Amino acid sequence: MPSTLFLRWRWIGAWTLANMLLAWLIASRYVDYIEPSGLTQWAYLGLVFLGHVSLLVWLGALPLFVLAPIVRGRLMWLVGTIWASSLQLLLLLDTLVYDQYRFHLSGFILDLLLNAGGDVFSFSWVAISITLAGILAMLVLQGVLGRMLKKRGTRGASRIAFALTVLALLGVHGWHAWADAFYDQKITAMTRHFPLFYPATAKRFFIEQGWVDAQEVRDHVKLGASSQAGRGLNYPLAPLECRGSESPDNVMLVVVDALRHDMLNPTVMPNLYRYAQSPGWINASEHFSGGNSTKAGVFSLFYGLPVNYWDAFTASQQPPVLLDTLEAQDYRFKVLSSATLVSPAFDRNVFSGLDDVSLKPAEGEPWERDQQITDDWLAWISDREKFDGQSSGQRSGPGNGQRPFFGFLFFDAVHGYSSPPDYPRFTPYWETVNHLALGPDFDAEPYFNRYRTAAHYVDQLLGRVLDDLKARGLLENTAVVITADHGESFNEHGKNYWGHGSNYSREQVEVPLVMHLPGHSGGKIDFRTQHADIAPTLLEEVLGCEAAPARYTLGHNLTQGASAKDWMLSGSYMGYGILLPDRQVDVAPTGRFEVYDYQMQPLDAARPDPSTSQAVLKALSRFYR
Structure with a gap:
């Protein structure tokens, strides 16, 4: 035998x-x-x-x-x-x-x-x-x-x-x-x-071992789109015509990691809430991130595209149209991140076109890093004014010798449930987090209060940043966008979902969006918006570009009203979700899909509408050659 x-x-x-x-x-x-x-x-x-x-x-x-x-x-x-x-x-x-x-x-x-x-x-x-x-x-x-x-x-x-x-x-x-x-x-x-090919990356490990100095490598490598590597992309589909203003507005984009939509209230985030309710500020009532993870959320924010394009854009090191346009209009850049920019590899896609980007994050606990980037930002904006000789209240622009700025702040304390030891807390409070204790019957309130405390702490930092802009007279000519990369679950539906990256429920993909656009009256947006709408809004309303979002994004200028389509795309670490008004279609990396409502109840008999499915397939392939 x-x-x-x-x-x-x-x-x-x-x-x-x-x-x-x-x-x-x-x-x-x-x-x-x-x-x-x-x-x-x-x-x-x-x-x-x-x-x-x-x-x-x-x-x-x-x-x-x-x-x-x-x-x-x-x-x-x-x-x-x-x-x-x-x-x-x-x-x-x-x-x-x-x-x-x-x-x-x-x-x-x-x-x-x-x-x-x-x-x-x-x-x-x-x-x-x-x-x-x-x-x-x-x-x-x-x-x-x-x-x-x-x-x-x-x-x-x-x-x-x-x-x-x-x-x-x-x-x-x-x-x-x-x-x-x-x-x-x-x-x-x-x-x-190649199908099912997920090759290894170990940049963070190499850096920790001292085998690679990421900053030195980046400083000596010519980044930006490669003609050979980018052959498979057709992005943008056609160049945009943009006429910069003689007195251009500054642009500031703030992302708070893991901040879900319902944290925007006067109890948890009083400073951001105060600005959101102020004249001239836009507050979206139902805004969705392009992902339930940092990788997908930040990528969709800058590109206005689903994270399914990540590999192609990262491999070709193709920057987003938004940052390319800012560079073409001679903006000065200040990128400050509390978390690393090399994992996920935003240094190889979103920021690949920028020469002066620090890859070394601030040090310490998440709350300390957030405090550090806030201090660094306030010092930079102060030095900028001194260097350019601009007095408070003066509009920036070529006419007065002032280059406009693009600022990016990425806060991480909410993601880390982190706040200073002596910071006032919501109670009851979970002092020592033990993720092994989480389960369907676990009392979420102490854990949720730890999360809310971290959000309250970051709100104080946001208040410092916004109040400083206002005090310097810069707020009136600075476009400000404050949002999050994704949300966070606390077993709201009894399905034992904690954290993020596991589904496309509102807790994980609905995030705040608070905006200030110079010259706009502001107010509340009462229709569904998405991260893909932010780039075309800034390009058209701030940077003077023609209204042609289909050339580079799946979104549209959100000041022009609701989108004509009733679906959105949101990604995860590998799979993606189709967000419909009353349900979500969760497409796994293997291609298996399941349909749920937003209370995470499976809809076994439901199937994606063929016309919607066809539109999604076209969207996922539109920018490939």
Whole structure:
């Protein structure tokens, strides 16, 4: 019996090796979108095929190895033929989907094909005939391979191939991690084109070990969009015409990490609430972040795009249109972050076009870091006025020798539930957080009060910043946007959801939006808005750009009224959600999707509307070539 089983395994191993070569052939279709040049890129590409593509084949063959002890003879040949054919056809279908949309096959798309194909995709009889012929050809090919290799076999070749796969896999992930740390676009730009490929990054680890000095590397590397790495992007779809004012307004963008919408009240955030209710200030009643994580939320804020574009923009180091326009209009930049900008890698997308950006965050506890960036900001704005010789109340602009500024502050204390030891607290208060104690029956109030205390502390810092602008007479000619990257859950619906990154409930994706736009009367916005609306609003209302948001964003100028579409996109660490007025569609990284209402009750019978699904697919592929 053992010797028979060994022979059967050797046969399956030989069959797997043949399918590995076939998978390489099919996957070579992705190379057309990579356009590698030079020995380095071809070598890396070879490791991707030998390591990652081969790994997918080995994983696909694993069920056959498991079935070998109980399935034998012709039945094993039949099962292997059908299984191998299905997987190879799935890979081929992925290349076709990628050719159409520039993203990979998922359960969401399969559901459209199976349940709404006629409404979304058009299939001619010729296409159907070719598809059926392809399926038949693949079955015949696999059947012949299975019969032929059972008779001949391969002595040890499959074991050598497996060992090479493991070595190549380690090599490709290590190579990518190192290339990512050194901003090597030639390598990092290649990875997104392969399905299920999530190469390693370890920049923070390299920095902690002292192997990489991120600031020195960034200062010596030419960032910004690479013509080669950016070939796959078509962003913006067309250039914007912007006519800068002779007296341009300053722009200030403040993001509070993990601040949910209901914290904007006179008890928790009295300073921000006071400004939100003041004349000339805009307060959005129902604003949604583009993500339930920092990565997705900040990316969507600057680009006005879903985080699904993250890999492409990061690999090409393509800055957002908003910051490109600010640079073109000679704005002075001050970027201050309490959290690191290298993980997530905002230094390689959002801020890649800026030369003078510090990658070293402030030190200490989150509340200390927030205090430090506040002090740094107040010192910078004071020095700026002294340097430029501007007196209080004077408008900035070329006419008086003053360059306008763009300020970015990123506060982290709310995310860290952090406040000074002697700071007044909401009670009862959870002194020592033990996440292992969290559960469906855990009393959330002390934990929530710790969170509210941190929000109150950050509000004091925001009050200092805004009051200082007002005292200097800068507020009247400074566009201010204050919002958050995502919200935070405290088991509101009894489903044991804590923190963020797990769903698209209002607690995790609805955030405050308080804005001041010079020249606008302000007031409350009573329709749904999203992060994608902020960039076009600033570009059109502050920077004098033409109204053409479709060229660079999924949003629109929120001063022009509600959006015509009833859906929004919000992302997570890897998957994304479709936010409808009464429900959310949670699309997992695997492509599996589930529909919930906003109380996190599953709607098992509900399915995405085909027209909405089609619009979402177009949105997710609009800015790819």
